[in-house]
Amino acid sequence: MTEIQAVLCGYYGKGNGGDEALLVSMLEMLPPHVKPIVLSAEPRATSKSYGVKSYDRMNSGSVVRALKESQVLILGGGSLIQDATSIRNSIYYGGLIGLARQFGLQTIAIAQGIGPVDKPLTRWIAKRAFSNCTALSVRDPASAALLESWGLSCIIAPDPVWSLAATPVxxxxxxxxxxxxxxxxxxxxxxxxxxxxxxxxxxxxxxxxxxxxxxxxxxxxxxxxxxxxxxxxxxxxxxxxxxxxxxxxxxxxxxxxxxxxxxxxxxxxxxxxxxxxxxxxxxxxxxxxxxxxxxxxxxxxxxxxxxxxxxxxxxxxxxxxxxxxxxxxxxxAKKSLAHKDLLTAAINNINGKSE
Known part of the structure:
Protein backbone atom coordinates (compact mmCIF):
# COMPACT_ATOMS: atom_id res chain seq x y z
CA MET A 1 0.00 0.00 0.00
CA THR A 2 1.00 3.62 -0.54
CA GLU A 3 2.53 5.15 2.57
CA ILE A 4 0.27 7.63 4.33
CA GLN A 5 1.36 10.23 6.84
CA ALA A 6 -1.09 11.02 9.65
CA VAL A 7 -1.13 13.80 12.24
CA LEU A 8 -2.19 12.57 15.67
CA CYS A 9 -3.59 15.17 18.04
CA GLY A 10 -4.74 14.89 21.62
CA TYR A 11 -3.72 15.96 25.11
CA TYR A 12 -0.26 14.55 24.50
CA GLY A 13 3.03 15.58 26.08
CA LYS A 14 1.38 17.05 29.17
CA GLY A 15 2.60 14.31 31.50
CA ASN A 16 -0.88 12.88 32.03
CA GLY A 17 -0.61 9.10 32.31
CA GLY A 18 -4.08 8.48 30.94
CA ASP A 19 -3.57 10.58 27.83
CA GLU A 20 -0.13 9.07 27.24
CA ALA A 21 -1.78 5.65 27.45
CA LEU A 22 -4.27 6.81 24.82
CA LEU A 23 -1.38 7.92 22.61
CA VAL A 24 0.31 4.52 22.89
CA SER A 25 -3.02 2.86 22.10
CA MET A 26 -3.49 5.09 19.05
CA LEU A 27 0.02 4.37 17.77
CA GLU A 28 -0.61 0.63 18.11
CA MET A 29 -3.87 0.98 16.15
CA LEU A 30 -2.23 2.49 13.09
CA PRO A 31 -1.73 0.19 10.09
CA PRO A 32 1.94 -0.46 9.21
CA HIS A 33 1.87 1.81 6.16
CA VAL A 34 0.80 4.85 8.22
CA LYS A 35 3.58 7.07 9.55
CA PRO A 36 2.52 9.31 12.44
CA ILE A 37 3.36 12.87 13.33
CA VAL A 38 2.34 13.54 16.92
CA LEU A 39 1.40 17.04 18.02
CA SER A 40 2.76 17.30 21.55
CA ALA A 41 3.40 19.82 24.31
CA GLU A 42 6.86 18.24 24.65
CA PRO A 43 7.77 17.04 21.15
CA ARG A 44 11.32 16.00 22.00
CA ALA A 45 10.17 13.86 24.91
CA THR A 46 7.38 12.34 22.80
CA SER A 47 9.81 11.47 20.01
CA LYS A 48 12.26 9.93 22.48
CA SER A 49 9.62 7.92 24.34
CA TYR A 50 7.74 6.51 21.35
CA GLY A 51 10.13 6.72 18.41
CA VAL A 52 7.87 8.96 16.33
CA LYS A 53 8.15 12.31 14.61
CA SER A 54 6.64 14.96 16.86
CA TYR A 55 5.94 18.69 16.49
CA ASP A 56 5.04 21.39 19.00
CA ARG A 57 1.24 21.46 19.29
CA MET A 58 1.20 25.18 20.13
CA ASN A 59 3.61 26.35 17.44
CA SER A 60 1.47 27.43 14.52
CA GLY A 61 4.29 27.01 12.01
CA SER A 62 4.97 23.46 13.19
CA VAL A 63 1.28 22.58 13.11
CA VAL A 64 0.89 23.90 9.56
CA ARG A 65 4.02 22.01 8.46
CA ALA A 66 2.67 18.78 9.97
CA LEU A 67 -0.64 19.20 8.17
CA LYS A 68 1.02 20.01 4.84
CA GLU A 69 3.15 16.85 5.14
CA SER A 70 0.14 14.61 5.82
CA GLN A 71 -3.00 13.19 4.29
CA VAL A 72 -5.09 12.61 7.42
CA LEU A 73 -5.68 14.16 10.83
CA ILE A 74 -6.63 11.81 13.66
CA LEU A 75 -8.26 13.20 16.79
CA GLY A 76 -7.01 10.54 19.13
CA GLY A 77 -9.03 9.68 22.18
CA GLY A 78 -10.17 11.44 25.33
CA SER A 79 -12.47 14.27 26.32
CA LEU A 80 -11.00 16.81 23.94
CA ILE A 81 -14.07 18.84 23.05
CA GLN A 82 -15.93 19.83 26.21
CA ASP A 83 -16.46 22.83 28.46
CA ALA A 84 -16.33 21.20 31.89
CA THR A 85 -12.80 22.52 32.42
CA SER A 86 -12.28 25.17 29.75
CA ILE A 87 -13.56 26.18 26.33
CA ARG A 88 -9.99 26.71 25.10
CA ASN A 89 -9.40 23.05 24.28
CA SER A 90 -12.57 22.94 22.21
CA ILE A 91 -11.47 26.00 20.25
CA TYR A 92 -8.04 24.43 19.68
CA TYR A 93 -9.24 21.04 18.45
CA GLY A 94 -12.16 22.49 16.51
CA GLY A 95 -9.82 24.95 14.83
CA LEU A 96 -7.33 22.20 14.05
CA ILE A 97 -9.99 20.12 12.33
CA GLY A 98 -11.10 23.16 10.32
CA LEU A 99 -7.52 23.92 9.29
CA ALA A 100 -6.93 20.31 8.29
CA ARG A 101 -9.99 20.38 6.06
CA GLN A 102 -8.72 23.58 4.41
CA PHE A 103 -5.50 21.75 3.55
CA GLY A 104 -7.48 18.88 2.06
CA LEU A 105 -6.85 16.33 4.82
CA GLN A 106 -9.36 13.70 5.79
CA THR A 107 -10.24 13.94 9.48
CA ILE A 108 -11.00 11.02 11.77
CA ALA A 109 -12.08 11.19 15.43
CA ILE A 110 -11.41 8.05 17.46
CA ALA A 111 -12.54 7.04 20.98
CA GLN A 112 -13.98 10.42 21.84
CA GLY A 113 -15.69 11.32 25.08
CA ILE A 114 -17.74 14.33 24.01
CA GLY A 115 -19.03 16.87 26.46
CA PRO A 116 -20.36 18.32 28.48
CA VAL A 117 -20.95 21.01 25.88
CA ASP A 118 -23.27 23.28 27.81
CA LYS A 119 -22.14 26.61 26.35
CA PRO A 120 -23.67 27.55 22.97
CA LEU A 121 -20.21 28.28 21.48
CA THR A 122 -18.80 24.92 22.57
CA ARG A 123 -21.84 23.14 21.21
CA TRP A 124 -21.46 24.93 17.85
CA ILE A 125 -17.74 24.08 17.70
CA ALA A 126 -18.39 20.44 18.56
CA LYS A 127 -21.14 19.99 15.99
CA ARG A 128 -19.12 21.68 13.26
CA ALA A 129 -15.91 19.80 14.10
CA PHE A 130 -17.44 16.34 14.18
CA SER A 131 -19.52 17.06 11.07
CA ASN A 132 -16.19 17.48 9.26
CA CYS A 133 -14.96 14.02 10.27
CA THR A 134 -15.09 11.15 7.80
CA ALA A 135 -15.20 8.52 10.57
CA LEU A 136 -16.27 8.79 14.20
CA SER A 137 -16.04 6.54 17.23
CA VAL A 138 -16.93 7.34 20.83
CA ARG A 139 -16.37 5.61 24.15
CA ASP A 140 -19.70 6.12 25.91
CA PRO A 141 -23.44 6.09 25.12
CA ALA A 142 -23.98 9.75 26.04
CA SER A 143 -21.42 10.87 23.45
CA ALA A 144 -23.08 8.65 20.84
CA ALA A 145 -26.51 10.07 21.67
CA LEU A 146 -25.20 13.62 21.29
CA LEU A 147 -23.74 12.90 17.84
CA GLU A 148 -26.90 11.12 16.77
CA SER A 149 -28.98 14.15 17.83
CA TRP A 150 -26.91 16.10 15.30
CA GLY A 151 -27.56 13.50 12.60
CA LEU A 152 -24.02 12.08 12.78
CA SER A 153 -23.35 8.37 12.77
CA CYS A 154 -20.63 6.79 14.90
CA ILE A 155 -19.63 3.56 16.53
CA ILE A 156 -19.45 3.15 20.28
CA ALA A 157 -16.83 1.01 21.99
CA PRO A 158 -14.98 0.99 25.33
CA ASP A 159 -11.94 3.20 25.83
CA PRO A 160 -8.87 1.84 23.97
CA VAL A 161 -6.84 1.69 27.21
CA TRP A 162 -8.89 -1.37 28.17
CA SER A 163 -6.96 -3.38 25.57
CA LEU A 164 -3.54 -1.79 26.16
CA ALA A 165 -1.06 -4.49 27.18
CA ALA A 166 0.25 -3.98 30.72
CA THR A 167 3.90 -4.34 31.70
CA PRO A 168 4.44 -5.77 35.21
CA VAL A 169 6.27 -3.62 37.77
CA ALA A 333 -11.03 -5.32 25.83
CA LYS A 334 -12.21 -7.14 22.70
CA LYS A 335 -15.01 -4.63 22.14
CA SER A 336 -12.54 -1.74 22.48
CA LEU A 337 -10.74 -3.00 19.37
CA ALA A 338 -13.68 -1.69 17.31
CA HIS A 339 -11.92 1.69 17.38
CA LYS A 340 -8.97 0.11 15.60
CA ASP A 341 -11.21 -1.56 13.02
CA LEU A 342 -12.90 1.75 12.20
CA LEU A 343 -9.58 3.59 11.96
CA THR A 344 -8.11 0.93 9.69
CA ALA A 345 -11.16 0.95 7.40
CA ALA A 346 -11.18 4.76 7.21
CA ILE A 347 -7.46 4.94 6.37
CA ASN A 348 -7.73 2.15 3.82
CA ASN A 349 -10.57 4.06 2.18
CA ILE A 350 -8.36 7.15 1.97
CA ASN A 351 -5.55 5.03 0.53
CA GLY A 352 -7.87 3.46 -2.01
CA LYS A 353 -9.00 6.87 -3.26
CA SER A 354 -5.40 8.03 -3.66
CA GLU A 355 -4.26 5.02 -5.69
Whole structure:
Protein backbone atom coordinates (compact mmCIF):
# COMPACT_ATOMS: atom_id res chain seq x y z
CA MET A 1 0.00 0.00 0.00
CA THR A 2 1.00 3.62 -0.54
CA GLU A 3 2.53 5.15 2.57
CA ILE A 4 0.27 7.63 4.33
CA GLN A 5 1.36 10.23 6.84
CA ALA A 6 -1.09 11.02 9.65
CA VAL A 7 -1.13 13.80 12.24
CA LEU A 8 -2.19 12.57 15.67
CA CYS A 9 -3.59 15.17 18.04
CA GLY A 10 -4.74 14.89 21.62
CA TYR A 11 -3.72 15.96 25.11
CA TYR A 12 -0.26 14.55 24.50
CA GLY A 13 3.03 15.58 26.08
CA LYS A 14 1.38 17.05 29.17
CA GLY A 15 2.60 14.31 31.50
CA ASN A 16 -0.88 12.88 32.03
CA GLY A 17 -0.61 9.10 32.31
CA GLY A 18 -4.08 8.48 30.94
CA ASP A 19 -3.57 10.58 27.83
CA GLU A 20 -0.13 9.07 27.24
CA ALA A 21 -1.78 5.65 27.45
CA LEU A 22 -4.27 6.81 24.82
CA LEU A 23 -1.38 7.92 22.61
CA VAL A 24 0.31 4.52 22.89
CA SER A 25 -3.02 2.86 22.10
CA MET A 26 -3.49 5.09 19.05
CA LEU A 27 0.02 4.37 17.77
CA GLU A 28 -0.61 0.63 18.11
CA MET A 29 -3.87 0.98 16.15
CA LEU A 30 -2.23 2.49 13.09
CA PRO A 31 -1.73 0.19 10.09
CA PRO A 32 1.94 -0.46 9.21
CA HIS A 33 1.87 1.81 6.16
CA VAL A 34 0.80 4.85 8.22
CA LYS A 35 3.58 7.07 9.55
CA PRO A 36 2.52 9.31 12.44
CA ILE A 37 3.36 12.87 13.33
CA VAL A 38 2.34 13.54 16.92
CA LEU A 39 1.40 17.04 18.02
CA SER A 40 2.76 17.30 21.55
CA ALA A 41 3.40 19.82 24.31
CA GLU A 42 6.86 18.24 24.65
CA PRO A 43 7.77 17.04 21.15
CA ARG A 44 11.32 16.00 22.00
CA ALA A 45 10.17 13.86 24.91
CA THR A 46 7.38 12.34 22.80
CA SER A 47 9.81 11.47 20.01
CA LYS A 48 12.26 9.93 22.48
CA SER A 49 9.62 7.92 24.34
CA TYR A 50 7.74 6.51 21.35
CA GLY A 51 10.13 6.72 18.41
CA VAL A 52 7.87 8.96 16.33
CA LYS A 53 8.15 12.31 14.61
CA SER A 54 6.64 14.96 16.86
CA TYR A 55 5.94 18.69 16.49
CA ASP A 56 5.04 21.39 19.00
CA ARG A 57 1.24 21.46 19.29
CA MET A 58 1.20 25.18 20.13
CA ASN A 59 3.61 26.35 17.44
CA SER A 60 1.47 27.43 14.52
CA GLY A 61 4.29 27.01 12.01
CA SER A 62 4.97 23.46 13.19
CA VAL A 63 1.28 22.58 13.11
CA VAL A 64 0.89 23.90 9.56
CA ARG A 65 4.02 22.01 8.46
CA ALA A 66 2.67 18.78 9.97
CA LEU A 67 -0.64 19.20 8.17
CA LYS A 68 1.02 20.01 4.84
CA GLU A 69 3.15 16.85 5.14
CA SER A 70 0.14 14.61 5.82
CA GLN A 71 -3.00 13.19 4.29
CA VAL A 72 -5.09 12.61 7.42
CA LEU A 73 -5.68 14.16 10.83
CA ILE A 74 -6.63 11.81 13.66
CA LEU A 75 -8.26 13.20 16.79
CA GLY A 76 -7.01 10.54 19.13
CA GLY A 77 -9.03 9.68 22.18
CA GLY A 78 -10.17 11.44 25.33
CA SER A 79 -12.47 14.27 26.32
CA LEU A 80 -11.00 16.81 23.94
CA ILE A 81 -14.07 18.84 23.05
CA GLN A 82 -15.93 19.83 26.21
CA ASP A 83 -16.46 22.83 28.46
CA ALA A 84 -16.33 21.20 31.89
CA THR A 85 -12.80 22.52 32.42
CA SER A 86 -12.28 25.17 29.75
CA ILE A 87 -13.56 26.18 26.33
CA ARG A 88 -9.99 26.71 25.10
CA ASN A 89 -9.40 23.05 24.28
CA SER A 90 -12.57 22.94 22.21
CA ILE A 91 -11.47 26.00 20.25
CA TYR A 92 -8.04 24.43 19.68
CA TYR A 93 -9.24 21.04 18.45
CA GLY A 94 -12.16 22.49 16.51
CA GLY A 95 -9.82 24.95 14.83
CA LEU A 96 -7.33 22.20 14.05
CA ILE A 97 -9.99 20.12 12.33
CA GLY A 98 -11.10 23.16 10.32
CA LEU A 99 -7.52 23.92 9.29
CA ALA A 100 -6.93 20.31 8.29
CA ARG A 101 -9.99 20.38 6.06
CA GLN A 102 -8.72 23.58 4.41
CA PHE A 103 -5.50 21.75 3.55
CA GLY A 104 -7.48 18.88 2.06
CA LEU A 105 -6.85 16.33 4.82
CA GLN A 106 -9.36 13.70 5.79
CA THR A 107 -10.24 13.94 9.48
CA ILE A 108 -11.00 11.02 11.77
CA ALA A 109 -12.08 11.19 15.43
CA ILE A 110 -11.41 8.05 17.46
CA ALA A 111 -12.54 7.04 20.98
CA GLN A 112 -13.98 10.42 21.84
CA GLY A 113 -15.69 11.32 25.08
CA ILE A 114 -17.74 14.33 24.01
CA GLY A 115 -19.03 16.87 26.46
CA PRO A 116 -20.36 18.32 28.48
CA VAL A 117 -20.95 21.01 25.88
CA ASP A 118 -23.27 23.28 27.81
CA LYS A 119 -22.14 26.61 26.35
CA PRO A 120 -23.67 27.55 22.97
CA LEU A 121 -20.21 28.28 21.48
CA THR A 122 -18.80 24.92 22.57
CA ARG A 123 -21.84 23.14 21.21
CA TRP A 124 -21.46 24.93 17.85
CA ILE A 125 -17.74 24.08 17.70
CA ALA A 126 -18.39 20.44 18.56
CA LYS A 127 -21.14 19.99 15.99
CA ARG A 128 -19.12 21.68 13.26
CA ALA A 129 -15.91 19.80 14.10
CA PHE A 130 -17.44 16.34 14.18
CA SER A 131 -19.52 17.06 11.07
CA ASN A 132 -16.19 17.48 9.26
CA CYS A 133 -14.96 14.02 10.27
CA THR A 134 -15.09 11.15 7.80
CA ALA A 135 -15.20 8.52 10.57
CA LEU A 136 -16.27 8.79 14.20
CA SER A 137 -16.04 6.54 17.23
CA VAL A 138 -16.93 7.34 20.83
CA ARG A 139 -16.37 5.61 24.15
CA ASP A 140 -19.70 6.12 25.91
CA PRO A 141 -23.44 6.09 25.12
CA ALA A 142 -23.98 9.75 26.04
CA SER A 143 -21.42 10.87 23.45
CA ALA A 144 -23.08 8.65 20.84
CA ALA A 145 -26.51 10.07 21.67
CA LEU A 146 -25.20 13.62 21.29
CA LEU A 147 -23.74 12.90 17.84
CA GLU A 148 -26.90 11.12 16.77
CA SER A 149 -28.98 14.15 17.83
CA TRP A 150 -26.91 16.10 15.30
CA GLY A 151 -27.56 13.50 12.60
CA LEU A 152 -24.02 12.08 12.78
CA SER A 153 -23.35 8.37 12.77
CA CYS A 154 -20.63 6.79 14.90
CA ILE A 155 -19.63 3.56 16.53
CA ILE A 156 -19.45 3.15 20.28
CA ALA A 157 -16.83 1.01 21.99
CA PRO A 158 -14.98 0.99 25.33
CA ASP A 159 -11.94 3.20 25.83
CA PRO A 160 -8.87 1.84 23.97
CA VAL A 161 -6.84 1.69 27.21
CA TRP A 162 -8.89 -1.37 28.17
CA SER A 163 -6.96 -3.38 25.57
CA LEU A 164 -3.54 -1.79 26.16
CA ALA A 165 -1.06 -4.49 27.18
CA ALA A 166 0.25 -3.98 30.72
CA THR A 167 3.90 -4.34 31.70
CA PRO A 168 4.44 -5.77 35.21
CA VAL A 169 6.27 -3.62 37.77
CA UNK A 170 8.56 -5.97 39.74
CA UNK A 171 8.88 -3.74 42.80
CA UNK A 172 5.08 -3.71 43.17
CA UNK A 173 4.89 -7.50 43.01
CA UNK A 174 7.33 -7.76 45.92
CA UNK A 175 5.17 -5.62 48.23
CA UNK A 176 3.05 -7.71 50.61
CA UNK A 177 -0.72 -7.61 50.35
CA UNK A 178 -3.15 -6.02 50.79
CA UNK A 179 -2.12 -3.22 48.46
CA UNK A 180 -4.29 -0.15 47.92
CA UNK A 181 -3.61 2.29 45.06
CA UNK A 182 -4.78 5.90 45.39
CA UNK A 183 -5.00 8.34 42.47
CA UNK A 184 -6.26 11.76 43.53
CA UNK A 185 -5.97 14.96 41.52
CA UNK A 186 -6.29 18.63 42.31
CA UNK A 187 -9.73 20.11 41.73
CA UNK A 188 -11.58 23.18 43.07
CA UNK A 189 -14.13 20.89 44.73
CA UNK A 190 -11.42 18.85 46.43
CA UNK A 191 -11.33 21.36 49.24
CA UNK A 192 -8.90 21.36 52.13
CA UNK A 193 -11.60 19.88 54.35
CA UNK A 194 -12.45 17.09 51.90
CA UNK A 195 -8.80 16.21 51.34
CA UNK A 196 -8.26 16.14 55.10
CA UNK A 197 -11.21 13.76 55.52
CA UNK A 198 -9.90 11.46 52.78
CA UNK A 199 -6.38 11.52 54.25
CA UNK A 200 -7.61 10.66 57.75
CA UNK A 201 -9.74 7.88 56.27
CA UNK A 202 -6.69 6.44 54.46
CA UNK A 203 -4.62 6.55 57.66
CA UNK A 204 -7.38 4.71 59.52
CA UNK A 205 -7.88 2.24 56.66
CA UNK A 206 -4.19 1.41 56.67
CA UNK A 207 -4.22 0.90 60.43
CA UNK A 208 -7.31 -1.32 60.28
CA UNK A 209 -6.18 -3.52 57.38
CA UNK A 210 -2.39 -3.49 57.55
CA UNK A 211 -2.38 -2.43 53.93
CA UNK A 212 0.41 -0.89 51.87
CA UNK A 213 -0.70 2.36 50.25
CA UNK A 214 0.55 3.17 46.74
CA UNK A 215 0.07 6.83 45.88
CA UNK A 216 0.00 7.29 42.11
CA UNK A 217 0.01 10.87 40.79
CA UNK A 218 -1.18 10.35 37.20
CA UNK A 219 -0.14 13.86 36.23
CA UNK A 220 2.72 14.73 38.60
CA UNK A 221 2.64 18.46 37.82
CA UNK A 222 -0.88 18.69 39.28
CA UNK A 223 -1.19 15.58 41.47
CA UNK A 224 2.17 15.29 43.24
CA UNK A 225 1.49 17.81 46.01
CA UNK A 226 -1.59 15.87 47.09
CA UNK A 227 0.32 12.58 47.02
CA UNK A 228 3.07 14.07 49.19
CA UNK A 229 0.58 15.52 51.67
CA UNK A 230 -1.05 12.13 52.12
CA UNK A 231 2.26 10.27 52.24
CA UNK A 232 3.41 12.50 55.11
CA UNK A 233 0.51 11.24 57.24
CA UNK A 234 0.93 7.52 56.50
CA UNK A 235 3.28 4.91 57.95
CA UNK A 236 6.37 3.64 56.17
CA UNK A 237 4.15 1.09 54.43
CA UNK A 238 3.40 3.59 51.68
CA UNK A 239 5.13 4.83 48.55
CA UNK A 240 4.69 7.28 45.72
CA UNK A 241 4.96 5.72 42.26
CA UNK A 242 5.31 7.73 39.05
CA UNK A 243 5.91 5.36 36.10
CA UNK A 244 6.38 7.27 32.86
CA UNK A 245 5.72 4.25 30.63
CA UNK A 246 1.92 3.96 30.18
CA UNK A 247 2.14 0.18 29.99
CA UNK A 248 3.97 0.09 33.33
CA UNK A 249 1.43 2.49 34.76
CA UNK A 250 -1.27 -0.01 33.89
CA UNK A 251 0.87 -2.91 35.12
CA UNK A 252 1.23 -1.20 38.48
CA UNK A 253 -2.34 -2.26 39.27
CA UNK A 254 -1.57 -5.97 38.89
CA UNK A 255 -1.98 -7.58 42.30
CA UNK A 256 -3.51 -4.44 43.84
CA UNK A 257 -6.60 -5.31 45.86
CA UNK A 258 -8.28 -1.89 45.85
CA UNK A 259 -7.92 1.22 43.70
CA UNK A 260 -9.37 4.48 44.98
CA UNK A 261 -9.37 6.88 42.07
CA UNK A 262 -10.46 10.22 40.70
CA UNK A 263 -8.64 9.86 37.38
CA UNK A 264 -10.74 8.12 34.71
CA UNK A 265 -7.88 6.09 33.30
CA UNK A 266 -6.68 5.04 36.73
CA UNK A 267 -10.05 3.35 37.21
CA UNK A 268 -10.01 1.84 33.71
CA UNK A 269 -6.49 0.48 34.21
CA UNK A 270 -7.29 -0.86 37.66
CA UNK A 271 -10.54 -2.51 36.56
CA UNK A 272 -8.80 -4.01 33.52
CA UNK A 273 -6.19 -5.57 35.82
CA UNK A 274 -8.82 -7.12 38.09
CA UNK A 275 -8.78 -4.61 40.97
CA UNK A 276 -11.73 -3.68 43.11
CA UNK A 277 -12.38 0.00 42.41
CA UNK A 278 -13.83 2.92 44.36
CA UNK A 279 -14.44 6.11 42.38
CA UNK A 280 -14.46 9.73 43.42
CA UNK A 281 -16.05 11.50 40.47
CA UNK A 282 -15.03 15.04 39.59
CA UNK A 283 -16.32 14.86 36.00
CA UNK A 284 -19.27 13.32 34.13
CA UNK A 285 -16.89 10.94 32.31
CA UNK A 286 -16.01 9.29 35.63
CA UNK A 287 -19.67 9.07 36.62
CA UNK A 288 -20.44 7.42 33.27
CA UNK A 289 -17.79 4.77 33.89
CA UNK A 290 -19.16 4.15 37.38
CA UNK A 291 -22.56 3.40 35.87
CA UNK A 292 -21.25 1.35 32.95
CA UNK A 293 -19.20 -1.15 34.99
CA UNK A 294 -20.88 -0.73 38.38
CA UNK A 295 -18.07 0.96 40.31
CA UNK A 296 -19.16 2.23 43.76
CA UNK A 297 -18.09 5.64 44.98
CA UNK A 298 -19.09 9.25 45.47
CA UNK A 299 -19.45 12.41 43.48
CA UNK A 300 -16.68 14.71 44.68
CA UNK A 301 -19.08 17.15 46.33
CA UNK A 302 -20.86 14.26 48.11
CA UNK A 303 -17.85 12.82 49.94
CA UNK A 304 -18.89 12.15 53.56
CA UNK A 305 -17.57 14.71 56.02
CA UNK A 306 -16.92 12.04 58.64
CA UNK A 307 -13.67 10.11 57.98
CA UNK A 308 -15.03 7.12 59.89
CA UNK A 309 -17.84 6.74 57.35
CA UNK A 310 -15.32 6.86 54.50
CA UNK A 311 -13.04 4.29 56.13
CA UNK A 312 -15.90 1.92 56.81
CA UNK A 313 -17.10 2.10 53.20
CA UNK A 314 -13.61 1.41 51.84
CA UNK A 315 -12.92 -1.39 54.31
CA UNK A 316 -16.20 -3.13 53.54
CA UNK A 317 -15.53 -2.91 49.80
CA UNK A 318 -11.99 -4.24 50.30
CA UNK A 319 -13.31 -7.20 52.26
CA UNK A 320 -16.57 -8.06 50.49
CA UNK A 321 -16.75 -6.00 47.29
CA UNK A 322 -16.43 -7.45 43.82
CA UNK A 323 -14.27 -6.76 40.80
CA UNK A 324 -14.71 -7.54 37.12
CA UNK A 325 -14.10 -11.19 36.34
CA UNK A 326 -11.62 -12.20 33.66
CA UNK A 327 -14.32 -13.03 31.11
CA UNK A 328 -15.86 -9.56 31.48
CA UNK A 329 -12.45 -7.91 31.18
CA UNK A 330 -11.66 -9.89 28.02
CA UNK A 331 -15.03 -9.00 26.50
CA UNK A 332 -14.59 -5.28 27.20
CA ALA A 333 -11.03 -5.32 25.83
CA LYS A 334 -12.21 -7.14 22.70
CA LYS A 335 -15.01 -4.63 22.14
CA SER A 336 -12.54 -1.74 22.48
CA LEU A 337 -10.74 -3.00 19.37
CA ALA A 338 -13.68 -1.69 17.31
CA HIS A 339 -11.92 1.69 17.38
CA LYS A 340 -8.97 0.11 15.60
CA ASP A 341 -11.21 -1.56 13.02
CA LEU A 342 -12.90 1.75 12.20
CA LEU A 343 -9.58 3.59 11.96
CA THR A 344 -8.11 0.93 9.69
CA ALA A 345 -11.16 0.95 7.40
CA ALA A 346 -11.18 4.76 7.21
CA ILE A 347 -7.46 4.94 6.37
CA ASN A 348 -7.73 2.15 3.82
CA ASN A 349 -10.57 4.06 2.18
CA ILE A 350 -8.36 7.15 1.97
CA ASN A 351 -5.55 5.03 0.53
CA GLY A 352 -7.87 3.46 -2.01
CA LYS A 353 -9.00 6.87 -3.26
CA SER A 354 -5.40 8.03 -3.66
CA GLU A 355 -4.26 5.02 -5.69
Missing amino acids: PEIASIPSPKIAVTLRSHPKLTTARLAALTTALVDLQAATGSHILLVPFQPTTDMDIARQIRAELTDNSQIFTPTDPKQLKGLFQGVELAIGMRLHSLIMAAAEGCKCWAISYDPKVSKLMTEINIPGWELEDIPTDPVTITQAWQQHLQTGTHLNQESIRNI
